[in-house]
Amino acid sequence: xxxxxxxxxxxxxxxxxxxxxxxxxxxxxxxxxxxxxxxxxxxxxxxxxxxxxxxxxxxxxxxxxxxxxxxxxxxxxxxxxxxxxxxxxxxxxxxxxxxxxxxxxxxxxxxxxxxxxxxxxxxxxxxxxxxxxxxxxxxxxxxxxxxxxxxxxxxxxxxxxxxxxxxxxxxxxxxxxxxxxxxxxxxxxxxxxxxxxxxxxxxxxxxxxxxxxxxxxxxxxxxxxxxxxxxxxxxxxxxxxxxxxxxxxxxxxxxxxxxxxxxxxxxxxxxxxxxxxxxxxxxxxxxxxxxxxxxxxxxxxxxxxxxxxxxxxxxxxxxxxxxxxxxxxxxxxxxxxxxxxxxxxxxxxxxxxxxxxxxxxxxxxxxxxxxxxxxxxxxxxxxxxxxxxxxxxxxxxxxxxxxxxxxxxxxxxxxxxxxxxxxxxxxxxxxxxxxxxxxxxxxxxxxxxxxxxxxxxxxxxxxxxxxxxxxxxxxxxxxxxxxxxxxxxxxxxxxxxxxxxxxxxxxxxxxxxxxxxxxx
Numbered sequence: 001x002x003x004x005x006x007x008x009x010x011x012x013x014x015x016x017x018x019x020x021x022x023x024x025x026x027x028x029x030x031x032x033x034x035x036x037x038x039x040x041x042x043x044x045x046x047x048x049x050x051x052x053x054x055x056x057x058x059x060x061x062x063x064x065x066x067x068x069x070x071x072x073x074x075x076x077x078x079x080x081x082x083x084x085x086x087x088x089x090x091x092x093x094x095x096x097x098x099x100x101x102x103x104x105x106x107x108x109x110x111x112x113x114x115x116x117x118x119x120x121x122x123x124x125x126x127x128x129x130x131x132x133x134x135x136x137x138x139x140x141x142x143x144x145x146x147x148x149x150x151x152x153x154x155x156x157x158x159x160x161x162x163x164x165x166x167x168x169x170x171x172x173x174x175x176x177x178x179x180x181x182x183x184x185x186x187x188x189x190x191x192x193x194x195x196x197x198x199x200x201x202x203x204x205x206x207x208x209x210x211x212x213x214x215x216x217x218x219x220x221x222x223x224x225x226x227x228x229x230x231x232x233x234x235x236x237x238x239x240x241x242x243x244x245x246x247x248x249x250x251x252x253x254x255x256x257x258x259x260x261x262x263x264x265x266x267x268x269x270x271x272x273x274x275x276x277x278x279x280x281x282x283x284x285x286x287x288x289x290x291x292x293x294x295x296x297x298x299x300x301x302x303x304x305x306x307x308x309x310x311x312x313x314x315x316x317x318x319x320x321x322x323x324x325x326x327x328x329x330x331x332x333x334x335x336x337x338x339x340x341x342x343x344x345x346x347x348x349x350x351x352x353x354x355x356x357x358x359x360x361x362x363x364x365x366x367x368x369x370x371x372x373x374x375x376x377x378x379x380x381x382x383x384x385x386x387x388x389x390x391x392x393x394x395x396x397x398x399x400x401x402x403x404x405x406x407x408x409x410x411x412x413x414x415x416x417x418x419x420x421x422x423x424x425x426x427x428x429x430x431x432x433x434x435x436x437x438x439x440x441x442x443x444x445x446x447x448x449x450x451x452x453x454x455x456x457x458x459x460x461x462x463x464x465x466x467x468x469x470x471x472x473x474x475x476x477x478x479x480x481x482x483x484x485x486x487x488x489x490x491x492x493x494x495x496x497x498x499x500x501x502x503x504x505x506x507x508x509x510x511x512x513x514x515x516x517x518x519x520x
């Protein structure tokens with residue numbers, strides 16, 4: 001039995017196509033996809049103005065710092081778990097090892113639905129923006145679903161390539177995106193609308209006016225992506241060190257960039273005018289302020305990079321879903337064919353195809369109803385992007401809260417509660433905060449998606465995520481009763497499953513590590 005400080009072993013599957021290719025990614029190769037999924041420019045264009053407009057809260061930069069602290073607490077325990085296992089189904093593997101295989105099966109289906117919802121929602125915004133740019137700059141009129149489906153095809157093709165090649169594509173797109181955001185931020189700091197740098201947005205009193213709770217829910221969506229580093233653990237050179245480093249770097253960098261950019265918006269518009277400006281200009285706020293401060297050419301380039309940034313987020317989320325599908329196929333939660341990789345690229349080709357088919361189906365379904373309500377040209381944004389995106393965020397928040405609990409149970413059952421006390425306290429604090437945000441998001445969901453009181457269809461996307469959790473739970477119970485060997489292997493990847501009747505605790509028979517018990 002390896003020591004507790006040893007790095008997770010590289011896959012021992014005899015068939016190469018049953019394992020992701022190890023050793024292809026270092027710290028930059030994991031960090032870039034994680035940051036790309038966070039889509040900083042998309043947050044600056046969509047989340048920030050919407051939060052100002054809908055909640056009237058000027059202290060948005062302070063909320064990003066608060067959420068960054070919560071995510072940092074979450075990352076402490078989450079990163080510690082990564083030292084004990086490498087698994088491409090990160091959320092569900094961690095939950096399975098802490099709360100039991102049945103809970104892991106539920107989390108697997110929930111994560112699959114949540115990340116799929118996040119990705120396919122962005123296709124709506126992508127198609128809408130590309131069609132708008134073509135109309136504005138080339139006089140070409142096409143329906144939004146045409147560029148959306150072209151993007152689905154291109155993302156699907158890239159998803160079948162080597163992950164290190166994907167990381168290079170994402171790296172280029174992300175660096176350009178972040179560079180332009182930083183240029184806008186620096187310009188706002190150099191020439192604020194009021195003539196001085198006002199720290200008002202960081203004052204707790206800035207949260208007293210407006211709906212700070214709802215603003216917190218809006219802002220939480222901006223951090224989705226930071227938790228994805230463990231998904232690539234099996235493909236890293238030193239998973240024990242890389243995943244931990246990327247988790248902490250991602251939370252720190254995203255928090256700093258979001259706090260700075262939201263403050264820059266308040267400075268560029270003026271702290272007294274930011275809410276009114278956001279209500280009048282909506283997602284066009286950043287572009288209007290960029291044109292005012294940096295000129296028309298910069299604003300035009302920013303529009304284009306906004307689209308390429310969305311493409312980077314699409315590719316990053318596609319890769320995450322493909323790896324979840326691969327892990328689930330490998331462990332019997334999906335048909336075994338999904339648990340194989342391409343013999344040439346080592347990528348989870350079947351998982352990539354799965355997500356491509358799902359994306360085509362969802363985009364096509366919304367394309368057939370894109371005039372509902374009649375005459376609404378913004379339906380791909382107000383319905384496909386907003387509804388599915390918020391549903392996905394809700395699902396990820398629930399999984400993060402469950403993972404925090406799993407971290408605590410995992411180390412307590414190993415007899416390491418004393419040695420890990422500070423990490424467990426951090427996980428507990430993060431779990432309570434994340435669960436509170438998720439619960440409040442459910443209560444305010446119709447407001448978050450901009451739906452009317454009678455718009456019952458707005459509840460369909462989160463209902464799908466909840467249904468997926470329940471389906472996974474039911475399937476996990478079936479596996480426990482009918483296929484106990486498969487059930488015991490959930491969340492273990494290439495590690496040996498515990499022997500039937502294995503007891504939790506140090507030295508339990510049939511376990512690779514001490515303390516693998518089953519709660520569900």
